[in-house]
Amino acid sequence: MNDSLINALSQVWAYQRRRPAIIRSGTQALNRLIPIALSRTPAGNTVGHFLLGLYDGATFRFNLKHLHGLALSEFEDCIRVLEMDYMPEVEVHQRIDQGESVWKELMEVWRTQPQEYVGHRLANQRNAALCPQRSREIKTDGIRAFDNLIHVVEASTGQSLIAGLFLMSLIHPHHYRLNLTDLRGLDLRLFEDCLSLLRMDYFTHAEGRTP
Incomplete structure (x- = not known):
């Protein structure tokens, strides 16, 4: 067994050990996001389309830049739900009580509404919530992630299309x-x-909006 396969298996095993905590955190985040998604606000528009995108991504394609318009807590909750939705045991709407009804209501509210974007919303609050050391860590991780994804795209592997x-x-x-x-x-x-990369993109945008 070569080193790359051993490392890949180790990552998967470590992830499976973390999986119960990821599900708990993601489910809690999802329950916080639902009331926002059902509100007829700019944040509700973004979160609503995000959740619909996890339910039916082919129909509800998502503009990632709209995450910039969310407050830090809302953005992090979206990341938690996205992480929970990776290798899902059940579909996202099945994580909450009466999920079918909730997603039906989401579709009624947002199906015909365009995605909106409010670029200046809460930028200063985002910056205040992020210490310099954490900012450096996020940028370092984001740059490394970008380099890795570019390498995958250029290598023309089976995952190149998704990464691209x-x-x-x-x-x-x-x-x-x-x-x-x-x-x-x-x-x-x-x-x-x-x-x-999503985290770096979010915080880089927030810093760029600082007066």
Whole structure:
């Protein structure tokens, strides 16, 4: 057994040990996001389309840049739910009571509404919540993740298309909206790279909005 296979298996085993905690955290985050998603607000628009994208990613393709308009707590809850939805035991709407009814209501509220974006919302609050050391860690992880994803795209592997679409959805979001469920097709390391890059993108944007 070669070293790369051993490392991959070790990552999967470690992830499976963390999985119960990921589900608990993701379910709690989902329950916090539902009332926001049902509100007719800019944040509700973004969170509503995000949750619908996890339910039916082909129909509800998501503009990742709209995450910039969320408060830090809302953004982190979206990341927790996205992490929970990787290798899902059940579909996202089955994680909560009366999920079918909730998602039906989400579709009634947001199916015909365009995704909106409020770029200046709560930028200063985001910066205040992030210490300099954590900011450096997020940037370091994000740069490393970007390099890894670029390498995968250039290598033309079986996961290159998903990685490429993810990157293009960050670079040209108006032309490349992401099917969020496609991220399930990435291996664990690449999926976690996507999360790292999303965090760097969010906080880099927030810092750029600081007066």
